[in-house]
Amino acid sequence: MEIEEHPFEPFLPKEAKLLMLGTFPPAPKRWAMAWYYPNFTNDMWRIFGIIFFGDKQYFVDAERKTYRLDLLKTFLRQKGIALFDTAVQIHRRTGTASDKDLEIIKVANIDGMLQALPNCKAVVAAGQLATKVFTDHFCIKADHLKMGEYAEFTFQDRPMRLYRLPSSSRAYPMKAEKKAEYYAKMFQEIGILPPSET
Secondary structure (H helix, E strand, C coil), X not given: CCCEECCCCCECCCCCCEEEEECCCCCHXXXXXXXXXXXXXXXXXXXXXXHHHCCXXXXXXXXXXXXXXXXXXXXXXXHCEEEXXXXXXXXXXXXXXXXXXXXXXXXCCHHHHHHCCCCCCEEEEXXXXXXHHHHHHHCCCCCCCCCCCEEEEEECCXXXXXXXXXXXXXXXXXXXXXXXXXXXXXXXXXXXXXXXXX
């Protein structure tokens, strides 16, 4: 059985208010860059462009079919957004990036990540498997959550929120602009984005 090790370092800016956790990166053949949400057809960085710059292509290097990684890292540090995944070792049953294809061999050190982020007040677990890993770890009941809602939990006496948001994968049937509305609401609620004036 082939076991894959997580290819990226955790991105944990010290002042981060939000931790975004996926399950595990797709296979390298699908990468447009060697970093988080690397698939060129994944809309995560387009969602960020829509929300913060009103420009879906802000972080996209269309000519090279990749993303503007240096710009992205600088922006995420400034906004206080951390990134990693819930698994550090996996086995792909059929070779795809789909959650249903992944067998988690070793779960990431979730407590260690949150300890490294003393200002973190919210977590987004992207996808069903990442959400299951996280909710199982903290015994959070989140089955009832509707899209855009959050469950409250406590980590070492720190009140926190776990948000349920739409997947940035194009396999999830929702336009990037609509997904951006859910993400923007969360960013406003945790103080990363000013409240909407509309």
